[in-house]
Amino acid sequence: MELTSHKFKSVSSQKLRDPKVQKALSQAKGKFVVSRAKAVKDLNNLEEIRQAAADVRNHCLANLDYYLEEWEKRATDSGTVVHWAESAEELNSIVANIAKENEVKKIIKSKSMIGEETGLNRFLEGHGIDVKETDLGEYIIQQAGEHPSHIIAPATHKSKDDIADLFAEKHGRQRLDDIEKLTHEAREILRPHFLDADMGITGANFMIAETGSTVIVTNEGNGRMTTTMPRVHVAISSIEKCLPTLDDFALIMRLLPRSATGQAISNYVSMTTGAKKLGDHDGPEQFHVIILDVGRSRVLGSELRDALRCIRCGACMNHCPVYQNIGGHSYGWVYPGPIGSVLTPAYKGIENAIDLPNAATFCNQCGVVCPVKIPLPDLMRKLREKQFERNLKSVSERWSLKIWAYCATRPRLYAIVTRILGRLGKILGGQKGYIRKIPLLDSEWTSHRDLPAPRGRTFRDIYSHKK
């Protein structure tokens, strides 16, 4: 997917002014936050489970080479063809080659963020292959020619009305305005594709080293049909999504659906171990798994490593005051919200996503809800430190920091400067005590707020005078 994170400020401002997007976002916010809160109440030892989950993920990342090889061995033993892709291009061509070898004309896909990363659909379409997204949200986005705005609810920026208009236009049918009917229409249109597709592509939430399986956690049933109906199944995943054992997976599953959608368990948990075996009634004749690196192994050796624990539940963005108001597209790449503000610069280069780690209030709502305890604000702060070290901050920011730090480390000078600014501020505030516009400065503060003016004298001066 093309990176547009450098447009963060302008896109986010535009989203704030788009009433349709705003309506859809505010509805989604209420739903996600309330359902998660209810769901985690079932767990009387949530904090212990979070810690255990974080420990499992840390252990796996610390021994990733070992578990990936274990997984590969067991997967190969059960008939899975394993491919490794260092780059996005490599992954795309592996898929295209498998398609070519098997004379694939139509592919059905269930949701995969890795596919978004590598721009897989467009690549395959370029090779003359018909690719159909089958997850309802992804289907909507594909029809609209857009990218997902959320990692588990790709069309969350769209309202029911947007979708009704879209379906009427793309399906050439009468406009429906009932959610159930719209879903039914999508199902009717998609069903034949499941039946005549030659290949199914899914993501993989996890790879279980103990069994050599891949797992997808879904709600709509399209995922299971994609893994079982076409004659070739290709799962795409990335190196950090490994888990040592089924028990570890069970532990993670206590948190993933609860954190994501507020469900105790998702409607489907599909585990794939090898292709169709002799005597099996159904299943694909071939099962390929392609495992992507692109940046992961580099991040593994960096101070941002904690971000690789992520299990892609989306809770951080659902609870983020910034995401809640601007939506996912503003972030300009595959992963939005707090986790995206770490992963995007980590994978695509710090200099290419300057705004993302800065556009956060550090309220730490994300850190509190993260099921695997990723210290997201700390990681964003580390990225800010890197920007500072590499001189990537704006000239005005660098200079204001410099001048401020110069004064703040010199108490006498500081006392004089604050005394002068205090007096000046009081004058500017006038009788009412509020500054509406700071002279000579086009401040983003005063474009939305008054600035409560200083009261005139500093605490230092008043207190010393009293003593």
Place this chain on the structure above:
Amino acid sequence: MRVGLFVTCLVDAIRPNIGLSTVKLLEEAGCEVVYPKSQTCCGQPAYNSGDRKSSQALAKKLMTEFSDVDYIVIPSGSCAGMVKVHYEELFDESPDLKAKAQWLAARTYELTDFLETVLGVESFATPFRGSITYHDSCAGLRELGVKKQPRSLLQKIPDLEIVELPGAEECCGFGGTFSVKYGDISGRIVDLKCDDVESTEADALVLGDLGCMMNIEGRLRRRGNKTTKVLHVSEVLAGMISDDSE
């Protein structure tokens, strides 16, 4: 009990009444208040802007200024969080300074936490006629666990009525330099906070961080709300709500 007062740079420059209220509260509870005059800022703006060196310099300065007190009390959850939670991490490479930071962290308290947990203040003399609603600022709440303390203290004020704020734990959109760098986003978040504040119909919004106060008060006034008072919890507890610092 020698209690060091770190008044914070914002309170010093913008709203000294918060500092004076804090002094009054501590003295009335029998503390000897120590105010090192050379204090400036805890270093948080530099820390959160990625300027580690400046934040280390300011942290060292503050640690020296408060090296001979029993406690250090700060009328801000955000600055108290900086000292109590983050200072230690600034000195990972220097064991001596790290030990100093840990020593200080163990003695550092946000004001309401100190009044409630350490001093166990039982009553306040000055009544407050009217209703208030309380906003939980992020750092105090999520870094320091300040939630019950201010409410418990406020309930001890004669005549004061507390109305719970919907979404009280949600960020107001201040975020330090965030509010200046991403004005549109910050402005929207604080606007939603103002909706919640106004929905309570309380006479005053009370909170424990001046940064968030300026953000919410500034937005309320810009929206044309001239009546909802925005007060620091220390001002309400000390009965010093009319700003008489001049």
